[in-house]
Amino acid sequence: MACHTLTSAIDKLVHSLCLESFPCGRGSWRKPTLQDSKDWDDEDDDEESTGAQFEELDNLCDLLRSPLSPWHQEASWSPQTLDLRELAVKAPKKINADRIYSSLTTLRVVDKGVSVIDDGLLKFRNLEQLVLTVNNIAEVPSKNLPKTLKVLELYGNQISNLESLNTELPPHLLHLGLGNNRLGSPEDLQYFAVSRWPQLMSLDLSWAGYTEQYALVDALSTLPRLRSLVLEGNPLTLTTLYPGFTLDSLDRLLYLDETRISPEDRRRYRGLAKLRASVSEEAEVIVCVKKIKGVPNSLLLNDAEAEFPLVNYSYSVSYEFFDESQSQKSVHAEDQTSQNILQRLTPVPCTSSEHQDHALSVPVAMNWTTTQAWAEEIEFNHSSTHRIRDLAALKNFFLRGLWITVEEQKVLSWPASRPESSGTKASANKKEKKASSAGTKSKVKKKKKESELELIHEQPIKQTLGSVHVKLKDLLEGKSQSEEQYDMVVKHSIRPEVSKVKKSKKSNRENKEENPTSKKGKVSKEMATDASADERKTETKTLTVEFNLRLNKWTSDSQAFDPNSTK
Template identity: 30%
Template sequence: MADIVPLTAFKAIQDQIKTLCLRDFPCGTGSWHKTDLLSKNKHRKSGAQVIYRYEDVQLDIDDADEENSDQLIELITDPRSPWYMEYSWSKEAGTLKEKAIKSPWLIKPDFVYSCFQTLNIDDKSVTEIDEGLLRFKNLEEITLSANYIKTVNSSYLPASLKVLELCANDIDDITDLCSRPPPLRHLGLGRNRISTLGNCVSGTFWPELVSLDLSYNDLCGLTDLVKMFSTLPKLRNLTLQGNPVSLISGYRGYVIDSLRNLTVLDDKQISVDEKYSFNGLATLEELVRDEALVQLGVISLKGLQCPPEIMNPNSQPDYPVIERTYFVQFMLPRVYQEPVEKLEAPSAYLFTDMQSANEITPLPEMDKGILEQVLIHGVLHNKHQKRFQQGSIGILLLADSSQLMTTDITQPRDVTQTVDVTQTVDPSQPIDVAQPTETEGTPQTLTEPVNSSFLPWDDHMQFNWTRDVTLKDLLTVRDFFRTGMDVHVMEQTVEAYPQWAVTGSNNKMEPKGREQKDKKKTKEPEKAKERLKKKTASTEDFLKSPPKLTNIASFHVPLECFLNGELEYKNTFTKINVVSQTSILSKMSEEKIDKKMDKRKASSKSPAVKKDRKKSPQLKDIGRRKQGDEMFAPTELQLAISVKLGHWLTALDAVAVRKSASLGEIVNAVTK
């Protein structure tokens, strides 16, 4: 990007005034002003030649054309005229041009500047407000939006100024604006980079301020802002939407109850019912915390491909027993900081299953051979099970790793996203996922997953799941809403093996060979039969491999509506031609099984039967093609979700929060 050429506000206004062409036809002095010049010439003589001097211009009136001022004004007011212009940048521009036709001798710099009361200098690459503005002694309203202004010195603003609009600039400090400010009635500072106001916006500096626009900045600390605004005696219109503070649950109610003289908040009229509903909320200042409450919801999911173990149960092997579940993963923001010291060697952690994920057991004494075996095969050898933990073996994590060793994502993943299947949370309790760490280093905004409930496959899965998530870093949340949220439809696959089926250094299941071996050794057929019955029993006593995750589909959820005052986003996302990897594997395995079955049937049938089969060789192929076409038929995956921003409707909502907080304190005291 090229460097911006410095341009002062006064120079930009001068360039705009030059477009009026006040000294050119049909304005200014020229031969086209015969009638007016004769009427104003004190030395007019009938039939004589008169020379009129105006700013070193000599006009021979006798040689002038017959034109009057009304005809010239018509040239600048008729839209069909080539001299017609639009004067959207100033209300006084058209009047000034008419004066340049009727009285061109008045067109002097000081007179021109004194005519302007309103100026709109938008998107002119203005970088500085200079003292040239003081020459506009009657200026009441100036707009300098969409420029590159960084600071504003109020000593360069005319004393007559009442409206100052500086939207969409690069202002991050307004201290200089409060040095000697004019008696403004409206101050617009929206869409800048203001993060703090100090004590600038107060009744001491702005006693006449009626309207204040601070929308889409970086303002935090709602209670401090409201205390400052309460010192403005005439404030009636306040705009704070788009700021991090507008994401707080009690934002609107607290502002309405604290600033009782307000009539408009965020371009929305304050009703009498709102004032009544939020009455008393200003006294509950301790409950108005700088945090946002977001409710995630999954309504339904349909259109998933049928898993192979459900579509063709007879063609599947006895082991492993596959447990397949589906869930929706929301990627929410968090503040991540690199640690000062990195671990030299990874530490291994082991837990039994997904339900006990929070109870992580360290394994400091695990030797390298056993660790490699667990990483490769996913389960421990029988002789090492007693050494660590009894029961089923679950997921192996590395503390120095950003993702699971066994995670299988078919789609490329962003480096800022992590898949965490170990996090299990209570659906009835809100999650706190945006707490900044206290380690040294520059914070980087990343995302972390919040998973919905896990459901087995169904053609139409009704989740009806909701989860309240508390986000404390409001500035990060605001930036996150601008970019939107990624949502993934995930498939989790866990393979379960009976303990007797785990052999030596590999995990190949050989139930028949194991059964025969047990019969020879123990000579107890009844025990062997009991072991065989375990494949139809519950998998609670089985050894479980680490879960494998597959990203079936991903969607991007736009959440910028929350910054514009909306409180709920609900949508149904669709994706065409979704074919999961399991369906492809099922098709391949099915084709192999069909080929084997064909060979066996061909060898067992008589020649006569084979001859009959040759007469209609396409019958079976047709049936197989139909089955394959049905498996690979294009489907439409539909995911219905909802995202709500927490919002207090009445002051009773805050009371309910206080009661729940008190109850939480009691529970904590009892548990301690």
């Protein structure tokens, strides 16, 4: 594929200004001035004087400034474009390539498919700000950057290393934006040195792949004028010591992740920089499932007149979480194969879809709460702590998000069949006769008999009531926890009131006694029809899960050694 150079993209933007077309340029619409008569020859003057009705220069300039004018153009890619167009109206003779190159001090070439920064950029000898956001740039040859450059923004490109920015850098560079690129190699840290960027005050490394906070902070501490730093979206921001360690180590910073650093922040995080020797760089994630409410009562489906089987319903909540042990096994098995493939392939620009596919491939494991019986609000108060050292994989998991699932478990229980002798049966018959003559047994004795009955439990029948996806990207943007109530819609089959069913059956029996000629099959058919109608009735309910996921962040050195600091 042919490379799209930066200067060709700039030439298209300059051409869109139409500096030689109405209302700019030397057309028949423009009334010549005294200065024009000195600059133009007589032949040109005669041609202009025979044209259509002239327009005053002020009127032509108004066409450029008025927002309702079709010739109005916002200075979106350079604030100097309006000055150039007005110059093309007032003194078109002065418009040439050299004047354009020297006039433009700011260039914003955004999403133009630029892949090469060529040496044609050096023609802009007064350029101070260059914004190349969302392009396909993989390398930044510093020799092709004007020495006057103060702001260089390269957000959203395909830069994978800083080797091309190693030498001949603009000496007055104040801001360097490298966010949302393919950076993250420890080898890049050697290029953050005062000898290369002595004046750098602002650095954007957001949404990269840096995982080692200690090493990165050490490299950045050599930049004496650094006042603003953006690191959000990097895996290292998930650790327990971020942002405390960074703020306590870089005491000259005024802004971190676009947030003003207050004296209170300095006081709060004082002492965390000393913990690097005793605290590993890992993330601590605390997951809590508090309760669920709105669970349909499945007991209403049971036949109240049937003694067996006994039906027991219980409920639990499961959630996905990153499985670090499985991830390490996969990396170890595929490491040699990946290295062989990478040696044969050239670097391919990483698109957003590739990021998404990579995030979806993160291994996960299911985590379960205990099972609880039905209630209007089922309390779980489940809490688990996950400590992760593979920060890059954890970042991909947060980009992927997780699923919460509510599950119903149904267990049927039957009385165990026991062999009985004829004597036992006879004794039982005598007891039944004696019981019938004496009356019914008390309810207390009946319950005691049922409790002593040996039951056989069938295999649990599990049913998913609902699932909901939880987005966790906010945790990569500086938010420390995700705590919400997540709703899911549940369709539940219900039976009508038991009284109505009993009444229907009683009515059928009475009709049969009053009309002995009625057929038994007809009554059974009517009862079956009523039962099938009962089973078809459903209702929709909203089931709510209270779920909390929190990144543990230390705000003092005492928390590192306090076992209860995460509670």
